[in-house]
Amino acid sequence: MSPAPQQVPLIVPELVALDASPGKEKKDVIEFLASVVAGAGRASSPDGLATDALAREATAPTGIPGGIAIPHCRSPHVLAPSLGFARLAEPVSFGAADDRDADLIFMIAAPAGADDFHLQLLAKLARGLMRTDFTDALRAAPTAQDVVRLVTQQVQPELLEDAPADAAPASTAAPTSHAAPAGSKGTVIVGVSSCPTGIAHTFMAAEALEQAGKERGVEVHIEGQGSGKIDWLDPALIEKADAVIFAHALPVKGRERFAGKPVIDVGVKAAVNDAGKLVDQALAAMKDPDAARVPAGGEGGEAAAEEEDEHWARRLQGAVMTGVSYMIPFVAAGGLLIALGFLLGGYDIALTDPKDATQSVAQTVFKDYTLWNPPGEVAGAAHSSGLLLYVGSIFLLLGQAAMGFLVPALAGYIAFGLAGRPGIAPGFAMGTVALAVNSGFIGGLIGGILAGYFAAWLAGLNVPKWLRGLMPVVIIPLGTTLVVGSVMYMFLGKPLAALMTSLQNGLTSMSSGGSAMILGVILGLMMCFDMGGPVNKAAYLFATAGLNPDSPPTMEIMAAVMAAGMVPPLAISVATFLRPRLFTKAEVENGRSAWLLGLSFITEGVIPFAAADPLRIIPATMAGGAVTGALSMAMHVGSRAPHGGVFVFFAIENFLGFVLAILAGMVVSAALVVVLKSAKKKSPAPAAA
Numbered sequence: 166m167s168p169a170p171q172q173v174p175l176i177v178p179e180l181v182a183l184d185a186s187p188g189k190e191k192k193d194v195i196e197f198l199a200s201v202v203a204g205a206g207r208a209s210s211p212d213g214l215a216t217d218a219l220a221r222e223a224t225a226p227t228g229i230p231g232g233i234a235i236p237h238c239r240s241p242h243v244l245a246p247s248l249g250f251a252r253l254a255e256p257v258s259f260g261a262a263d264d265r266d267a268d269l270i271f272m273i274a275a276p277a278g279a280d281d282f283h284l285q286l287l288a289k290l291a292r293g294l295m296r297t298d299f300t301d302a303l304r305a306a307p308t309a310q311d312v313v314r315l316v317t318q319q320v321q322p323e324l325l326e327d328a329p330a331d332a333a334p335a336s337t338a339a340p341t342s343h344a345a346p347a348g349s350k351g352t353v354i355v356g357v358s359s360c361p362t363g364i365a366h367t368f369m370a371a372e373a374l375e376q377a378g379k380e381r382g383v384e385v386h387i388e389g390q391g392s393g394k395i396d397w398l399d400p401a402l403i404e405k406a407d408a409v410i411f412a413h414a415l416p417v418k419g420r421e422r423f424a425g426k427p428v429i430d431v432g433v434k435a436a437v438n439d440a441g442k443l444v445d446q447a448l449a450a451m452k453d454p455d456a457a458r459v460p461a462g463g464e465g466g467e468a469a470a471e472e473e474d475e476h477w478a479r480r481l482q483g484a485v486m487t488g489v490s491y492m493i494p495f496v497a498a499g500g501l502l503i504a505l506g507f508l509l510g511g512y513d514i515a516l517t518d519p520k521d522a523t524q525s526v527a528q529t530v531f532k533d534y535t536l537w538n539p540p541g542e543v544a545g546a547a548h549s550s551g552l553l554l555y556v557g558s559i560f561l562l563l564g565q566a567a568m569g570f571l572v573p574a575l576a577g578y579i580a581f582g583l584a585g586r587p588g589i590a591p592g593f594a595m596g597t598v599a600l601a602v603n604s605g606f607i608g609g610l611i612g613g614i615l616a617g618y619f620a621a622w623l624a625g626l627n628v629p630k631w632l633r634g635l636m637p638v639v640i641i642p643l644g645t646t647l648v649v650g651s652v653m654y655m656f657l658g659k660p661l662a663a664l665m666t667s668l669q670n671g672l673t674s675m676s677s678g679g680s681a682m683i684l685g686v687i688l689g690l691m692m693c694f695d696m697g698g699p700v701n702k703a704a705y706l707f708a709t710a711g712l713n714p715d716s717p718p719t720m721e722i723m724a725a726v727m728a729a730g731m732v733p734p735l736a737i738s739v740a741t742f743l744r745p746r747l748f749t750k751a752e753v754e755n756g757r758s759a760w761l762l763g764l765s766f767i768t769e770g771v772i773p774f775a776a777a778d779p780l781r782i783i784p785a786t787m788a789g790g791a792v793t794g795a796l797s798m799a800m801h802v803g804s805r806a807p808h809g810g811v812f813v814f815f816a817i818e819n820f821l822g823f824v825l826a827i828l829a830g831m832v833v834s835a836a837l838v839v840v841l842k843s844a845k846k847k848s849p850a851p852a853a854a
Contacts, residue, residue, distance in 0.1 A: 174324055175290075176248040176316045179205035181309035184254045191259050192777060195219055195236050196749075198249040198272040206244070207274065212749035213242035214274060216773055223776035225414070226260025228267050229369065229437050233294055234259035237273035247274045248290065248320075250312055252304065262438040269303055292372035293319040295437075352383045354447050355403055356410035357417050358433055359390040366433045370412045373440035381444055385410075390418055398422075408447040409459060412436035423459040424633070427451055460624045460636075481614065484582030488613055489702045491578035492571055496709045499567030500807035502560045503714075504816035507805060510557020511548030515714055519545045527558035571710065572596045572606055576613030580645075583617025587624055587637045591616040591645035598650055602658030605665040606710035612653050620645045668711075681721070681798040688722065689729035689794025689830070693786040696733060697769040705730070709807045720803030724817060728802070728827050729794045731810055733771040733786040734763035735827065736834030740842075743835070747842040752777070766810035781841040789834025796826035 187197030196215045203211035217240035228234045249272035256266030293299045306312045360366035371387035378385025388398045409426045427450035450456035514527040526545040534540045539555040573596030580592025595612025623641045691704035708726040713719045741756025762770035775782045800822035806813040
């Protein structure tokens with residue numbers, strides 16, 4: 166065994182601030198602690214560390230019951246693993262489940278390449294925070310030196326001068342043994358915990374569950390699948406386990422090891438908030454023959470592990486977002502290829518061949534000519550000839566082939582989001598059925614949802630062992646395709662097709678006059694509301710799914726959506742250039758590249774700014790997006806390409822109007838960002854204790 170690396174104290178008095186008052190919002194507290202860490206020489210940039218910690222905070226609150234918060238992150242700005250600590254004079258809300266404001270704040274700062282050894286030390290702190298004796302002592306500590314001693318005793322006791330050679334903090338010094346105990350005949354519960362960063366909640370959940378088990382006289386062993394080396398559960402221990410608890414925010418690694426066991430499957434914060442309840446549920450599941458069990462073979466478990474305390478609407482929203490996310494590459498690749506085809510071959514290559522009504526001009530070019538024998542003059546292709554016409558036709562056909570997967574990919578990956586891998590095949594099949602019955606993306610949406618739920622139900626059945634191997638590869642895909650496909654053809658196909666037709670007709674009617682501007686405002690607001698989130702993706706899906714180069718209204722909607730989505734990053738770039746003092750150094754650096762993201766129609770570049778200051782950034786960008794959407798529709802700007810920003814200028818009708826609409830929205834948003842940021846009241850920075 167290699168020796169432990171030379172240890173650097175995770176916490177020193179310079180990293181402790183007692184009775185601090187950094188502000189009333191958690192953003193103020195995180196920025197304050199980031200400055201404390203940097204001031205102690207543990208981070209190269211306080212602004213960079215704060216930005217990374219706030220980005221992690223935006224994914225899920227880090228408050229835990231008991232008045233504690235643990236903002237944490239891995240960051241390239243961290244020079245050494247560190248614990249910044251603040252005991253607040255005025256508690257601040259960090260979104261804990263018990264609604265109690267936090268007065269004990271630990272900023273866990275790990276370098277981007279932190280090794281397993283240091284991550285294990287941070288895990289010890291996470292476990293210690295679940296013990297009231299530890300947190301009570303922190304609240305009563307009179308000096309920073311006392312806090313340092315308490316925390317060091319918890320995570321690095323060997324560094325204390327009066328510690329014995331084999332010092333180890335009670336209950337946390339050594340990793341929990343996951344070997345099967347010899348001769349044990351009591352109840353055994355095993356499980357897995359994980360969180361997005363794999364540092365804090367992972368091990369807090371494990372400690373809480375194991376402590377709750379001790380209180381009930383139950384043997385509980387939890388495998389923390391953190392960022393460092395995983396201490397895998399002994400297979401013999403899993404074999405003798407009576408039930409399983411999965412408390413996770415990431416897919417469970419090796420889920421198939423627990424196949425057939427009664428399972429309680431929840432989010433990681435459920436274990437941190439009320440571990441006792443989960444252990445009680447696991448004990449009840451042991452005696453319930455109808456209790457949910459880990460699916461055989463683990464197939465689909467990674468994606469289908471749904472939290473029992475998660476609302477059905479949130480689960481469905483996540484699955485739909487999964488479908489949209491996987492669909493977008495087909496749209497981007499296909500749409501840009503179609504646009505390039507039009508650039509080289511002219512827009513008329515997509516029209517019907519005047520000599521053969523069964524195929525397009527591009528299909529005729531592909532059928533009758535080759536790269537070495539390019540066409541001359543071709544009927545119906547008035548704007549191009551020769552090699553350009555041939556290559557343009559090929560690009561168009563490639564793009565159309567990729568776009569043909571739009572609805573099947575949407576349906577397939579919605580089903581994947583609900584049922585895991587067994588849902589992919591029937592989901593794709595339902596997307597193809599939706600195209601066959603002319604129900605478009607609405608049919609794909611409904612078909613994917615039905616296929617996902619039905620496949621998930623089949624995966625949860627408690628089947629004999631001899632049948633488990635056939636479930637994910639034969640039974641689930643066959644049964645789901647048969648049942649849901651029949652429902653789509655026999656009952657839902659025609660009504661959904663009628664709904665799609667009505668939607669298209671309504672769309673056409675709204676694309677003229679004052680209604681067009683109202684539609685543009687709505688689409689602009691949606692595109693800028695969550696910068697790539699569910700609302701943004703809903704607007705984008707609405708535009709791309711209906712895009713038809715032969716239908717001007719659909720092209721106008723596509724242009725409005727793309728233009729509005731370009732406004733936030735462009736506006737932020739302008740605001741950071743004009744008033745850099747209103748932003749952190751990291752934000753100014755990000756702002757320098759945001760203009761390129763904006764020109765490329767990548768709205769997600771604004772997410773770090775919105776996460777750090779949502780109440781000012783989001784309203785400002787929404788206002789600009791609404792202006793751009795309305796102006797784009799009013800000037801009848803159209804786009805044949807679903808992506809690409811200004812770089813697909815050749816596929817945009819009325820490009821001047823497109824640019825003017827974007828500039829107007831950019832000016833509005835940038836001005837509002839500057840005004841709102843300038844009006845922000847800044848709290849004086851307190852001195853560290």
